[in-house]
Amino acid sequence: MNTNKLIALMPELAVFKIVVDEGSFTAAAKKLGVTPSALSKQLSRLEHTLSAKLLERTTRKLVITESGKGIYNQCCTLLEATKQAVEFTSSEHAVPSGSLTVAAPKAFLSIVLQPMVKPFLTQYPDIELKLKATDGEIDLISEGIDVVFRLTEKPTEGLVVKHMGKVSLRLCASPDYLAERGTPVHPTDLRQHDCLYLGETTTDHIWDFVKDNEAHTVAVKGRYAVNHSQMRLKGVIDGFGIGIFPDFVIKQALADGQVQPVLADWTIKGNYQGDIALQFAQTKFMPARLRVFIDYVTAHLSEYTVS
Template sequence: MDPLDGVAAFVRVVEAGSFSAAARRLHISKSATSAHVQRLEERLGVRLLQRTTRRLSLTQAGATYYRHCARIVEQAEFAEQAAHALQREPRGILSISAPDTFGPMHVAPAIPEFLARFPELAIDISLSPRHVDLVQEGHDLAIRIGTLKDSPLVARRLAPSRFVLCAAPAYLKKRGVPRAPDDLLRHVCFGMSLMPWGDEWHLVSAKGEHRIAARGLLRSNSADILRIAALQGLGIALLPSWAVGDELRSGTLTRILPGCEPPASTIYAVYPSNRLMSAKVRAFVDHLARRIGRVPYWEKGL
């Protein structure tokens, strides 16, 4: 038996003046209420209530014990109400982990509107290229890209993450535009160490699979660094469309070999539990999903 059950039953009996009235407040039977109080007295080794056929009265020990316990039960009720309120309305601190490039580009811009809508919320966002342990590091929510390993985490799909080949117009003017996947072998191709293929691009086209050695002058685990290098005309990058959508629309980067790319990955929101999903997590995931859209905004016009 939880000791607090006996404490709560005792306090309610004193306040209600009878076991029957206390049982109604506790939503349990009269016999269960009486049993809780009896076990409490046995555990304490002291009688708390004098019982007669007509009335109940506190013993001296019971009166002292009640003064302390009443405050405990009151604070427990306040705590329970606060917990319920957090489930109903977004408030408190929302701790988010996001990838170090996708986070600034697509999570951070969604935050101001969200905070304006929920003024009782604050956000603590951490950026990392790795998949952090949400429970161990105390995060409510993480944005992850790629294949998810089996885990107790709940995942909600937000958008596809499609890769495109791209380069600056100045580079293509100088080195020529690749017309077939094998043409890439004569070009400077950046390696992306964060991705499974590393220094070998695995591309798929209507003609099958193509493996291209990406052993140019630059290798990085950062899509942002590779995007900047491509903009400066250093070579060809294989990057997610969410990282270069604006540049492709503006023409500062040119897409190469459309239809020849790796299989699309997926962007997820992951969180520890859906059964007791807090209002703040639900609200932010819904907000981010709406902002991205069914067709991701970074894909429009490509």
């Protein structure tokens, strides 16, 4: 296909992405200020040119085909490249401005990043900050994410990674609970205690401990499970039992004496620990808003995490 035909395809590829993102021709047409029939004709032309069915149209919804999924991913890449071209001149001297979307695990976003929001937006009044709380996997390009924080020992390949610190898992309980039930001195002692876990999967109550060359896997039990870190911490403070948390979750509660460390000389294996990895897509021309955000959190992150 020659260059002129490829260029002619670009608006139709952009329309296809918007239709998929919006979930219907009606919603996409409203966003673009055109009629649904006009978008339908554009998509039909695109399917004819590519000789591929991209969407299955039913009376209730649109279903993207396997071919459509592949084309959609290419559209995301194309629009990301276009975005970088537009932002070329902002990479060096322009005042930081525009929209910045940041994704992070829920607890990390709430406890560590949220206190930075007001001072950051005050310092950079032309930046529009969008935060997305998620504990799942994220595709930066297709989901329109500029930067993602991950708590992991294996950052996502193919993305730039900036290591911002370390997070470890810690076990704790309230002083009143330990006074009444005793303090565990070995992981196997947890079998005689009430423990709080996430309750998301059938293995959440299986806890793994390591010290030197010794390892133990313990199946704990308890009356209260909740997949929200701050609610689970409140349960521990209220004396419901012993819980595992990323260290930044319990930092203030430890300082205030609301909880005490348990089995502090043991390493706990599990998710939401390892490097605090800030990741973003590789680009030759980093937008000023992204650069100042990275610089800001780098300078302030140590105030909110446990060393």
